[in-house]
Amino acid sequence: MDTPDFDHYPTARRVVGVTLEALGLTAHWDDGARTAHHTLWLRENATDRATTHPETREQALQLVDIPADLQILSAHASEAGGLVVRFSDGLEARYHPGWLRAYARETQEAPFALPPRRLWSGESLPDLPRFPAAAFAEDEAVFEAWGEALHILGFAILEGVTPKPGQVERIAQRLGPLRESNFGRIFDVRTATEQTSNAYTAMALPVHADLCTREHMPGLQFLHCLENTTVGGATRLTDGFQLAETLREEDPRAFETLSTEPLLFANKAEDSDYRWEAPLIGLDAKGALQELRFSPWLRGPLSTDLETTDRIYRALRALFRRAEAPGAFLRFTLKAGDLLAFDNARLLHGREAFDGNVGSRWLQGCYGAREELHSLLRMQSRRRRL
Amino acid sequence: MDTPDFDHYPTARRVVGVTLEALGLTAHWDDGARTAHHTLWLRENATDRATTHPETREQALQLVDIPADLQILSAHASEAGGLVVRFSDGLEARYHPGWLRAYARETQEAPFALPPRRLWSGESLPDLPRFPAAAFAEDEAVFEAWGEALHILGFAILEGVTPKPGQVERIAQRLGPLRESNFGRIFDVRTATEQTSNAYTAMALPVHADLCTREHMPGLQFLHCLENTTVGGATRLTDGFQLAETLREEDPRAFETLSTEPLLFANKAEDSDYRWEAPLIGLDAKGALQELRFSPWLRGPLSTDLETTDRIYRALRALFRRAEAPGAFLRFTLKAGDLLAFDNARLLHGREAFDGNVGSRWLQGCYGAREELHSLLRMQSRRRRL
Secondary structure, eight states, rough: OOOOSOOOOOOOEEEEEEESSSSSEEETTTTEEEEEHHHHHHHHHSSTTBBBOOTTTTOOGGGGGGGGTTEEEEEEEEETTEEEEEEETTTTEOOOOOHHHHHOTTTOOTTTTTOOOOOOOOOTTSSSOEHHHHHHHOOOHHHHHHHHHHHHTTTEEOOOOOOOHHHHHHHHHHTTOOOOBBBSSSSSSSOOOSSOGGGGGGOOOEEEEEOOTTOOOOOOOEEEEEEHHHBBBBBBEEEEEHHHHHHHOOOOOHHHHHHHHOEEEOOOOOSSSEEEEEEEEEEEETTEEEEEEOOOOOSSOSSSOOOHHHHHHHHHHHHHHHHTTTTEEEEEOOOOOOEEEETTEEEEEEEEEEESSSSSSEEEHHHHHHHHHHHHHHHHHHHTTT | OOOOOOOOOSSSEEEEEEEOSEEEEEETTSSEEEEEEHHHHHHHHSSTTTBBBBOOOOOOGGGGSSOOOOEEEEEEEEETTTEEEEEESEEEEEEEEEHHHHHHHTTOOOOTOOOOOOOOOTTTTOOOEEHHHHHHHHHHHHHHHHHHHHTTTEEEEEEOOOOOOHHHHHHHHHHHHBBBBBBBBBBEEESSSSOSGGSSSOOEEEEOOTTTTTSOOOOEEEEEEEEEOOOOEEEEEEEHHHHHHHHHOOOOOHHHHHHHHHHEOOOOOOOOOOEEOOOOOEEOSSOEEEEEEOOOOSSSOOSOHHHHHHHHHHHHHHHHHTTSSTTTTEEEEEOOOOEEEETTTTTEEOOOOOOOTSSOEEEEEEEEEEEHHHHHHHHHHHHHOO
């Protein structure tokens, strides 16, 4: 066990020298890089069995049990090009050079990093990411390419999935567990007698994200087309992250408003009352886009003063207008057997109105979690490094 | 349809006068209150069928389709004590007084508000919230009291749940769909041959939250004790929100660090690689506690400079120490038939070490979502207002 986890850290770089610092040490590398490592950081990531459980690789030594006055007594480059560190509590620990380069702030050569997302507009993406269902089922490489497209572009289409009920669950589960909701494990989108949601009418649905009214909106959505013989009903897809980044650049005040002012998202139902308050644009702690609660028609009333309300409405209208502008969205018609998978916290989906009296339209859908896709992509990359 | 949703808004208050404003209007009430309402806010919450779909109660008129120069032409108190407003696009709309009071910033008499949480320490909560399983199954009022305790205190214990596999799923589903994970729909906590998690050993587990390595950590956890004849293995529960509020007061720098600096949470497994970066203390947009990624032993390495690393470690140690301090936690032993439900994003749970060679210990668990509990509590309150 030369790293505190199960990943592989290939590197051509070697530590050639060490300088001790008040808070830890600086490693000097053969390519001129310098990386700083805190005493506690080195200590708690040691790989001896008392610090890291040999089978689970989880921390066995608790952070609070490390002496507050712990010091590094000495440190030098190891034969493997990593580090050997002797601590004042008696431990001598060895660190893998690739692991050090992966996590050091100065290098961050992280083999587990996901490929960067590619943002798009309706005009910048000429070809849809389409994959044949048969190859997806049999060929691991096609499955991997499908998963990468789903992450990088935010969506991917399988063609030729048997247009029978239940297939969507089978496909979605290849990534991981489904995310169930009160609409069921699988839901059917067709004009129903009981219209409990705008989705179940023949109305046009402006582009939107699903389940914005929940604490956790689902990260992935899968829609399998079983029948489509209606007139109209084309699908629209907008890259919400592209939209938000454009807003950030062109209308920073609107972006600021929508990423800081909490809005109320509320379902309207007789038998449930889901509501959640959050900014429409969810950013992570570093300011990167994380999720969009892009909900034109499941917003609850604002409870803000007149000026704030005015500012929020201006910002909402600026964003919503961009989402339906020509060139913002892709437009295509799902045919029986198509299965559209997409990032529900990034992409916006909608449909044009259709004639509810001609032919039939039946989609079956379910939800999943982005964390499962991310884990899968990392595992694929880890296996390639073996 | 006198409100734009399915809720009920009883009120004894009446509008007695209206003043038009540049951005909307101010309503004057018979108790002296004044509430301000924006023109667009009134317009988009009108209850006519072109604005609010009569069956789904979802917005049928899109915000972007309202004229930018819309004006209020006139407004007055209605006979019912609410408002009548005439807009420049020709619509005359009526608003229910209770609905106005529920959402106005100045009154916020929201019948759908959840009861406030009651934070506790191990010393301030003498009696555990225990409920008999038989009454829970038969008596709606007991089910409601159990749900309220689960929200207000963050946990509740059912006693006498048949100690057989699968019961935990049956109980959890009374609230809503399960949240599945790679550990399965239901997971078994007992010392197993294959130790893929510290939980599956006989080690002491410091108090912690589960699945902090995911984008969405589960909001609810259910643990059903099927067997417990070991020596040791007592359960500990800490109110993490109480802990965090104390830290906010007594060590504001540590609180600031832990609520702003993203940490890496990473599982350590051979067949999956879940990781998520977020501050340990998650706040909502108003600064209130939302979730704690309280993960002493599934933290990945920090990638910060020496000074920031030092500040983070100091803050982590301050928080972790408090969690295990005498008086911080409740301590009790689960017996066969006990089913502990708790808020996994608020409470911390742990267990003391036990003797893996004496007797047996078997818990069955599953996860759920807080949003289901919240919806249920609101629906119970709505029915009481009927």
